[in-house]
Amino acid sequence: MSGVVTTYHQRIAQEKRALIVRAATALFLELGYDRTSLARIAERSGVSRATLFKQFPSKAALFDAMVTESWSTAHEEDPPPAGNVVDGLSTIGRRYAELLSRAQMTDLFRIVIAELPRFPELANAQFSHGKMPYFESVRGYLLAEHEAGTVRVEDVDLAATQFLGMISNYVFWPTLLVPGWQVSAERVAQVVDEAVRTIVARYAV
Numbered sequence: 001m002s003g004v005v006t007t008y009h010q011r012i013a014q015e016k017r018a019l020i021v022r023a024a025t026a027l028f029l030e031l032g033y034d035r036t037s038l039a040r041i042a043e044r045s046g047v048s049r050a051t052l053f054k055q056f057p058s059k060a061a062l063f064d065a066m067v068t069e070s071w072s073t074a075h076e077e078d079p080p081p082a083g084n085v086v087d088g089l090s091t092i093g094r095r096y097a098e099l100l101s102r103a104q105m106t107d108l109f110r111i112v113i114a115e116l117p118r119f120p121e122l123a124n125a126q127f128s129h130g131k132m133p134y135f136e137s138v139r140g141y142l143l144a145e146h147e148a149g150t151v152r153v154e155d156v157d158l159a160a161t162q163f164l165g166m167i168s169n170y171v172f173w174p175t176l177l178v179p180g181w182q183v184s185a186e187r188v189a190q191v192v193d194e195a196v197r198t199i200v201a202r203y204a205v
Contacts, residue, residue: 017055019045021069024062025107033115033122038062064125070108071099071130079141082148085204086196092138093167093192099134100172101188109176135160151203159203166195 023045027036038059042052056062080088099105112126139160145151153159170191174181183191 013055016045016047016051017065020047020052020055020062021066025066025104025111028063028111028115029107033059033063033111033119060121060125063122064129066104066108067126067130070102070104071134079137079144082141082144083150085145085150086200088141088145089163089196089199090192092141093163093195094189096134096138096164096167097171097188097192100168101183105172106175113176135164138164150205151200152205153203159199162202163195163199166198167191 020041024036024041027041027044031040036059038052038056039049041062042049045052056065080091082088108126108130112122115122139156142151142153142156142159142163146153146156171183171188
């Protein structure tokens with residue numbers, strides 16, 4: 001019975017955490033980072049201040065959590081095993097396109113860009129807690145393929161940047177500039193496939 005009670009409390013805590021993060025994101029976009037207080041976030045999310053402060057003792061801690069959750073994959077999938085670079089890159093590419101298509105990812109970048117002049121630490125958090133850990137996982141996969149002999153990559157950082165850039169430049173960046181920009185699932189699949197073919201043509205042994 002104690003295990004059931006623990007699981008229940010954990011689920012409730014996770015639900016409240018999600019409410020807090022959603023409320024914070026909405027308020028940061030609406031009012032800006034500086035004018036948004038933790039008390040206002042607690043009111044918007046419908047949780048007590050004690051509950052919010054227990055999970056997020058500072059606004060910076062809350063923003064870090066937003067970054068981490070925005071960049072996390074559904075099940076924290078590990079990079080695919082080395083040995084078949086086409087299948088591996090296709091898997092990574094699809095995951096990346098799905099990640100960039102989330103509304104919270106666009107919102108996160110808009111907050112960082114809007115607040116960059118006054119709060120450069122937000123950009124640092126976005127880079128260190130979000131983009132770089134994800135980039136390192138892709139870099140590690142390419143390095144594993146290189147060591148397995150399926151590709152020859154002298155500059156792994158550049159190859160990872162090229163691959164992710166080919167996807168994000170079409171799927172994500174226009175959403176920040178063009179109102180209503182949407183990409184069909186079929187087009188996303190084509191973008192990923194072409195990115196994989198380009199990397200394989202350049203680096204495969």
